[in-house]
Every structure is written in structure tokens, then in C-alpha cells.
Amino acid sequence: xxxxxxxxxxxxxxxxxxxxxxxxxxxxxxxxxxxxxxxxxxxxxxxxxxxxxxxxxxxxxxxxxxxxxxxxxxxxxxxxxxxxxxxxxxxxxxxxxxxxxxxxxxxxxxxxxxxxxxxxxxxxxxxxxxxxxxxxxxxxxxxxxxxxxxxxxxxxxxxxxxxxxxxxxxxxxxxxxxxxxxxxxxxxxxxxxxxxxxxxxxxxxxxxxxxxxxxxxxxxxxxxxxxxxxxxxxxxxxxxxxxxxxxxxxxxxxxxxxxxxxxxxxxxxxxxxxxxxxxxxxxxxxxxxxxxxxxxxxxxxxxxxxxxxxxxxxxxxxxxxxxxxxxxxxxxxxxxxxxxxxxxxxxxxxxxxxxxxxx
DNA sequence: GAGTCGTGGAC
DNA sequence: TGTCCAAGACT
Numbered sequence: 001x002x003x004x005x006x007x008x009x010x011x012x013x014x015x016x017x018x019x020x021x022x023x024x025x026x027x028x029x030x031x032x033x034x035x036x037x038x039x040x041x042x043x044x045x046x047x048x049x050x051x052x053x054x055x056x057x058x059x060x061x062x063x064x065x066x067x068x069x070x071x072x073x074x075x076x077x078x079x080x081x082x083x084x085x086x087x088x089x090x091x092x093x094x095x096x097x098x099x100x101x102x103x104x105x106x107x108x109x110x111x112x113x114x115x116x117x118x119x120x121x122x123x124x125x126x127x128x129x130x131x132x133x134x135x136x137x138x139x140x141x142x143x144x145x146x147x148x149x150x151x152x153x154x155x156x157x158x159x160x161x162x163x164x165x166x167x168x169x170x171x172x173x174x175x176x177x178x179x180x181x182x183x184x185x186x187x188x189x190x191x192x193x194x195x196x197x198x199x200x201x202x203x204x205x206x207x208x209x210x211x212x213x214x215x216x217x218x219x220x221x222x223x224x225x226x227x228x229x230x231x232x233x234x235x236x237x238x239x240x241x242x243x244x245x246x247x248x249x250x251x252x253x254x255x256x257x258x259x260x261x262x263x264x265x266x267x268x269x270x271x272x273x274x275x276x277x278x279x280x281x282x283x284x285x286x287x288x289x290x291x292x293x294x295x296x297x298x299x300x301x302x303x304x305x306x307x308x309x310x311x312x313x314x315x316x317x318x319x320x321x322x323x324x325x326x327x328x329x330x331x332x333x334x335x336x337x338x339x340x341x342x343x344x345x346x347x348x349x350x351x352x353x354x355x356x357x358x359x
Numbered sequence: 360g361a362g363t364c365g366t367g368g369a370c
Numbered sequence: 371t372g373t374c375c376a377a378g379a380c381t
Binding site for chain 1: 365366
């Protein structure tokens with residue numbers, strides 16, 4: 001097959017300019033705006049991101065606004081979007097841009113690419129879209145599209161393969177319009193060159209595609225399967241006093257769901273005889289209060305990328321002097337939702353409200 | 360290089 | 371219910 005680069009570029013870019021979706025972050029090319037969208041879109045679907053992006057840009061329209069933001073407020077805006085270190089890293093990086101670059105997002109690979117949370121993909125995406133730089137932006141879409149166009153069976157789960165594709169894109173990227181070229185590859189992957197049942201008959205670069213030529217498009221890309229993680233059981237109490245106050249606590253600042261809030265809980269240990277009574281007495285000693293379980297709320301199965309939680313949630317009442325701290329508080333029931341909670345605890349809270357007839 | 364780090368939608 | 375993800379980065 002005779003692969004003419006300029007014809008390939010034109011076919012892809014013409015198609016993109018004609019068919020691109022009208023998405024909120026495509027309203028203009030403000031580098032900060034593009035940057036925020038790219039961070040939100042990491043491993044996250046477009047439909048999920050849209051409402052979060054709108055709210056985020058309304059609350060933090062500029063670098064200066066975000067630089068001055070409060071960490072807990074940011075987590076609340078990000079609540080439910082997942083991969084919470086993204087927003088912490090973004091905050092850190094934006095503060096650096098604010099202080100070190102006077103609020104102007106740097107336009108070089110070296111400066112922008114060394115910011116926290118900005119990897120090879122985000123570097124290429126932001127610099128090509130916002131500044132028109134011919135730098136590859138290789139994500140899952142691009143690897144799928146390229147592996148089909150060049151009929152390559154390299155395992156796209158490997159870092160080495162991403163680098164291979166970056167080298168390839170460098171050779172074929174348009175220097176006229178790098179933005180439309182990069183976005184065109186991704187848009188093609190999202191709309192036409194889909195993981196399953198690609199719409200090859202509608203594809204603008206079908207004539208350049210070796211996999212279509214060979215009929216191998218359904219076998220590509222090759223990706224090693226990830227093994228699913230183990231299940232860990234937890235027991236959790238929503239603890240109320242007579243006045244309707246609730247105990248909440250903050251998770252550690254590093255690791256899974258860092259700095260988000262939750263209800264008191266503990267992993268169910270195999271040495272326990274009865275998780276309800278064992279946790280009841282353990283919590284009572286730990287917090288210096290009397291704890292009485294009232295009734296079960298629900299059981300939540302929550303699947304993460306690498307493990308599963310099974311949480312047994314109960315209503316309970318507490319009496320005595322609870323000692324508060326920065327990470328462990330008694331708050332009025334109507335203020336619970338001011339705190340950022342991960343989804344499994346949101347579900348428990350919702351079930352609790354229903355049980356108590358609060359909705 | 361292999362784990363860690365979320366969530367909800369499609370099939 | 372199970373599987374595979376979706377515009378990745380960090381350790």
C-alpha cells in the first residue's frame with residue numbers, strides 16, 4: 001500500500017473539521033481551559049466529564065482563581081469523578097504557573113511537561129490544541145487507531161508501545177494544523193474506530209488502513225488482560241447522638257481516596273466472631289464513647305480498578321464525650337453533604353436517609 | 360515494569 | 371453478574 005502522508009493528513013483533518021462534536025472545552029483554545037479538560041478526560045468518558053467541566057470552569061474560570069482555591073472545596077467539586085490525585089496535582093501545578101509564570105501556561109514541552117500531573121499525553125494535547133505545536137498526543141484512542149492503520153500487534157498496555165506510537169505520530173503529524181490532526185485521531189477513535197465493531201465503511205482514512213485492507217481490524221489492538229483484584233470486607237457505622245449529629249472522619253492524605261471523608265469503619269478481621277459486636281466495642285474504646293447498634297442500613301459492593309470493597313453499613317447511636325480533631329468530627333446532620341465523600345459512602349448515606357425517612 | 364489510583368456505561 | 375473499558379500519571 002502506498003501511504004501518502006499529506007493525503008492522510010488532509011483526509012483526517014477535513015473529516016474532523018466537518019464531524020467534530022460540539023463540546024464545552026472546544027468553545028475556545030484558552031490553554032488553562034484546555035488543560036483542565038484534558039486532566040478531567042484522563043481515563044474518563046466525555047459524557048461523564050461535561051457537567052463536571054461546566055461547574056469547574058464556572059467556579060474557577062482562571063489560573064488565578066484555581067491557584068487561590070481551597071483544597072476541600074476542590075475535592076467537593078471533583079466528588080464522584082474519581083482519581084482524586086488528579087485535582088490535587090492540578091492544583092499544585094496551577095499554583096506553580098500562577099507564581100512562577102505569572103499565570104501564563106508555559107508553551108514548551110520542557111516547562112509544561114514537568115508540571116505535576118502532566119504526562120506525555122497531556123503535554124502533547126495541551127500544547128498542540130492551545131498553542132499549535134506539532135507534538136504527539138498518544139492516548140488509548142490514538143494507539144487503537146494507529147495499531148489498525150499500520151496493522152501492528154504490539155501490546156498497547158506496555159509503556160514501550162506508547163513510545164513507539166509517539167515516534168510514529170511524529171512522522172505523520174500535520175505541521176499545518178497539529179491541533180486538528182491530534183484531535184482528529186482521538187475523535188476518529190471515539191466515533192468511528194471504536195474498540196468493538198468499528199464503522200470502517202464510514203471511515204475517512206479507510207484507504208490508508210492496513211488492518212481494513214487485511215481484514216484484521218476486529219483483532220486489533222492487542223491488549224494484555226488485567227487480573228481483577230481481591231475483595232476486602234468492611235463494617236461501617238453511621239453514628240448519631242440524641243440531637244441528630246453525625247460522626248464523620250477524613251481519610252489519610254495519601255493513598256486510595258486520599259483526603260476524602262467517610263463514616264467510621266474497619267476492615268472485618270478473620271479473628272472477629274461477630275463483626276457488629278466486635279466493631280461496636282472496638283469503636284467505643286477507641287473513641288471513648290458508648291455505641292449501640294440500631295439496625296442495618298445496606299451492603300455496598302464497590303469495584304475499584306484493582307480491588308473490591310464490600311461494606312456492611314449499620315445505624316448506631318452514641319453517648320458520651322466524643323473528642324473532635326481536624327480529621328474526626330461531630331457535625332449536624334444537614335451539613336454532612338458539605339463534605340466530599342467517595343461514591344460508596346454516598347450510597348450508604350443515601351440508603352441511611354431513606355431508612356430514616358429524610359427524603 | 361508492574362501496581363496504584365475511581366467511576367459509571369455499554370454489552 | 372461479569373467484562374472491558376475512557377482523552378493517563380505517578381511510584
